Amino acid sequence: MKIVAVEAIPFAIPYRKPLRFASGEVHTADHVLVRVHTDDGIVGVAEAPPRPYTYGETQESILAVVGTVFAPEVTGLSLLEREVARARMDRTIGNPTAKAALDMACWDALGRSLDLPVTQLLGGFTDRMRVSHMVGFATDEAMVAEAEHVRDTYGITTFKVKVGRRPISLDVGACRALRTALGPDVELYVDGNRGWTPSEAARALAAMADLDLTLSEELCPADDVVGRRWLTAQTPVPTVADESAVTPGQVTRELLDGAATMISIKTARTGFSTSQRILHQCEGMGAEIVMGNQIDGQIGTACSVAFGAAHRHSSRRAGELSNFLDMSDDLLTEPLEIHGGELAVRPGPGIGIEIDPDKLAHYRTD
Template sequence: MKIADVRVTLADIPVTRPHTMSFTTLHAVNFAFVRVETTDGVTGWGEAACLGGPTWSEESAESVAATIERYVAPWLVGRDASEVEPLRLEMARRVQGNPFARAAVEMALWDLNGKAIGVPVHRLLGGKVRDRVPLSWSLAVADPDAELAEAHAKVALGHRIFKIKTAAHPVAQDAERVRRIREAVGPDVALRADANQGWDRPTALRAIRALEPYRLDFVEQPVPKWDLGGMAEIARSVSVPIMADESCCSPHDAMAIARLGGVSILALKLTKSAGILGTMAIARIAEAAGLGCYVGCMIETSLGTAAYLHVALAATPVTWGCELFGPLLLAGDVVRRPVQYADGAILALDGPGLGVEVDERRLKEWTRH
């Protein structure tokens, strides 16, 4: 299967309501979509979603496109698309960093290979260990009353897990938000909090202790990503489990976190880890270290969500569910039939490749001109 063509399309899709995090308020997600085609006409698609530019990481949709078009596509054409691991290693050698760009290309290769032999990606990863993954909805609404109304509406639709975006406001305000949400949804709904690196060590300790009465499942990334020692120290000082996200992008990061101890959960994201293979490596390290995993998101369309879902289905330590809600928050999609949800979970995809079919006419609606 020789690669004949690699194309990148930039697009922007609004969210249905502003999404407020510690580092930005999101009004639209920026995308780089990658299409890889072989000489015999098989196509695979990948996606990198970026949150309003280089905000979550150093990459933007524009940098992803430039990296692929200038530094990956020229040598990828003519290569054997079935050699995913050798191509992954060569991308890593030729392109330092830039995991979102590398992930989008690798994603397209997995899609292409699954389609070529007629099996879903999760089967290529060893098979699925679950048929559905519990779904967490992120509460990130600036207006407190609107946030409560959103939580009520989601509970009525079957959602039983909420992650509350924190650290954009003072600790007392966040604690009050969490108190009101807990009171509104009741004791049987799971709550988590995500600071997105928004606190320093003393603020994180104060904040987490203020949130402890509301029975949180975990607090995600309370301190800056470089402060692994601080995160371990905080994890040992509070009763709420701590999850590493921005601090855990590579297998090396996962090893360092496991050695330091304290942290209980690793967040998996395909784009921060340069693709499916890097993400599965982190999951294996978590499993060996006795840690749980959770599959996060960058608010992808059904295309990127499908890729993340195959990992969530196949990685054994994903015991904390996922937040693959992107298609529910975005104002539009790029596939013919979106991923499916039921009873507070996202359902397995069993079609060939990623299991979704890109509709290029729908993609064109959101493409930059």
């Protein structure tokens, strides 16, 4: 089970419609497929989604760091030497999604080698998760129409609403329109992608006090240290740290500083190994978690549900697992399917997915 080669393959798949939010917008999935080859012919896969406006990574930077830095450092290691691989990658600062994809590809290869699903290797708590859908910036009517379509077609009843524009004139109205159209039985929560000031966020949350919002995520910039503490202390809506809590150290800071009460885990940026550290850390500190979405394609979504379903703590809430629905295509031989508001873990060894070689040949850009 030794690693003999690592590949990083760029590909681009358009979205049917762009997802717009406070820190940027995405029109095309310019991702990187990472493949880990072993000496017994096993190939593990995962994908890295670059988000330059959040982590500074681009498709080109991921290709470079995987190909020239990480591949030489992990080649020759056993798939069981995950801590060695992690320590070697951590000598390079940043590059979270590149590290995460390589970590998950190694876990996928390990599962395939042992003929076991990764979700069982991680914990095996359940085999599915409830799904939350992200609704991006649009007119009130378009946002309502999207949510109603997703609810009626896929049975999804939890929605994360992107906010962070002008709070009162745009975002509060959109949330109110969604609550009116969807009724009281649908869960709504908001994500500002760091778009509001603390005072704007406080005013907006007060204006939405009657909408029964369950969570508020990253309403203010991560470096608004005093303002974030002030906001979290005065609002009854639980505060989720996302972009401000990428590492275990940042998770500790956010929780102990009182800047957040919950943590978003995204396997696309912390892989399986670091995500599990953060999950156990949150359990020990009594903090709930949300399985977040990095605007993942189906490969990344399969990784998220495999991790989320593996643990009791991460399977309690609906995970953000549906935004692959906005992509015009994907690389899998068998597409993921959401039924009754749930996404099941893919059966089979590893992550349970296979790459369609014809689709990869069509969409790869190298």
